[in-house]
Amino acid sequence: MVIPQLSVFIENRSGRLTEVLEVLGREDIKITALTVADTSEFGILRLIVSDSEKAKEVLKGQSFTVNITNVISVIAPNEAKHYARLLRILSDRDISIEYTYAFARGSKAVIILRCNNNEEAIKALKENEMELLNASELFKI
Amino acid sequence: MEIWNGHFECMDRLDLKKVQSERLMETVERSYFNVPYYRHKMQAAGLGPESIGSIDDLHRLPFTTKQDLRDNYPFGLFAVPMSEIVRIHASSGTTGKPTVVGYTRHDIATWSEVMARTLKCAGAGRNDFIQVAYGYGLFTGGLGLHYGGEKIGASVIPVSGGNTSRQIQLMCDFGSTVLACTPSYALYLAEALQENQVDPSDIKLRVGVFGAEPWTEKMRREIETKLRIKAIDIYGLSEVIGPGVASECMAQEGLHINEDHFYPEIIDPDTLQVLPEGSMGELVFTTLTKEGLPLIRYRTRDLTRLTSERCRCGRTMIRMEKCLGRSDDMLIVRGVNLFPSQVENVLLEMSEIKPHYLLVVDRVNNLDTLEVQVEVDEAFFLDKISQLEALRMKIQESLETSLALGVKVTLVEPKKLERSETKAKRVIDKRRF
Secondary structure (H helix, E strand, O other), X not given: OOEEXXXXXXXXXXXHHHHHHHHHHHOOOOEEEEEEXXXXXEEEEEEEEXXXXXXXHHHHHOOOEEEEEEEEEEEEEOOXXXXXXXXXXXXXOOOOEEEEEEEEEOOEEEEEEEEOOHHHHHHHXXXXXXXXXXXXHHHHO | OOOOOHHHHOOOHHHHHHHXXXXXXXXXHHHHHHOHHHHHHHHHOOOOHHHOOOHHHHHHOOOEOHHHHHHOOOOOOOOOOHHXXXXXXXXXXXXXXXXXXXXXXXXXXXXXXXXHXXXXXXXXXXXXXXXXXXXXXXXXXXXXXXXXXXHOOOEEEOOOOOOHHHHHHHHHHHHOOEEEEOHHHHHHHHHHHHHOOOOHHHOOOOEEEEOOOOOOHHHHHHHHHHHOOEEEEEEEEOOOOEEEEEEEXXXXXXXXXXXXXXEEEEEOOOOOOEOOOOOOEEEEEEEOOOOOOOOOOEEEEEEEOEEOOOOOOOOOOOEEOOOOEEOOOOEEEOOEEEOHHHHHHHHHOOOOEEEEEEEEEEEEOOEEEEEEEEEEOHHHOOOOHHHHHHHXXXXXXXXXXXXXXXXXXXXXXXOOOOOOOOOXXXXXXXXXX
16 A cells, blocks of 8 residues: 655755656656655655656666655545644654645645655554555545 | 063174084974984984084974874973973964973973063063963963063053953953954954954053964965054964064064074975975974973974174174965864864764865954864654764764854765865865965
């Protein structure tokens, strides 16, 4: 139920994000989700792509520091109360969220989560009948 | 302007040469018989004390380097029993081990004498209040100025470095007339005075004695304008004695070397040949009177040139130009000696990063800044900002502990820093000297 997410270390300077996406573009990689976490000097670009292994290899070939991290994806109506409920389920079990981001399509929202214990989180979400997506389902959204 | 020791400072140069020759022979003899290192080195060169008949024979003797001091850490080059040593100072070294220097009672007297000359060169006297804002401690700056100040009978204020608000308070309340610190700190103080809306006419500063780091003429003019003082350049290094090796006089046309105690040569750092007067090259010192740690042909790595032309002030002591460059990779950051290899040693001990680094030295608001760029190792790169920040702090703390210097660590992308088996570019110095 986990989804491989690509993390790329990038310096906070102009043009760097462009270079990453151009490298992926040349390999016809498709992107489902993208977010950037930044500090004043560096950032981490997080991507969910069509072929994460291939994307990792091509970026490594261009000297980027890349890693694959597993994340969880949940689909829910795009109302705040659903996001809140999801977070409550996790916090009630003392599962902490390292980061989360989301996007919506129509009235449906896809929430991406990275927890300190993904397995526990999946278990808790399933028990509470939250709808999880696997990688291929996520791509069909 | 008064001269502290006219007998020596204005001595006829031919008479001076006789003094230097006699003192050199004594130094060589003492070093040969009391320091195995010097004896072995001279024997290997087929030399003995009898080989040195005057200062003209000095060029035959082997050089001494910082590495030699390190190899004999801590007291191996001392020429007297430890019972004769009354003071120990130390400066930072490349391998984490400091360079250690020892003084006999007589050495302390010599040091006070040359510092008295230095302060007199700057026009100070018994009616002055000398604010010593050099660090007190293992660093020679604070105590060197302190003893010289007492020797000339001035009122010494041993405030030591840092704590700018206290510096300003004492400067105003005590009416300090002489300021002794690094030139960059002098500029920093000047700006702090402005920020605190202290009118320069409310303080009594008249002159500054500034050293321990290279500084330009432009910086001098800035200090002189902002503090409304005369800024005097002083030179010294702890291995030779500390501050007091050389000082500018009020003419500000080069630094008079106290060459009756410290004999200077200029060599080509590549061929090691002695260069004629006036040539730019590496400054080498032989101590002529030191007992605790005599040094024979010690390579300072500082680049300068000498002139024995008579100075307007009347002193005959040879003058050296302001030192602005070095023949090795040592950096001086906020008065602290720093070799890139020190940084490398710290980084090599950390598995999370690659031993590729770049030092960026700059001067912001007149204070030196040191940035260390390091590459994150891929194996360690997970995707958490907090983890990267923690790593950055860990590197920063290790470096600060080891270098005794504030550092800003920046994590950079891999292979951004140059790789090379031979001479990688490890330093970018943006300061303009």
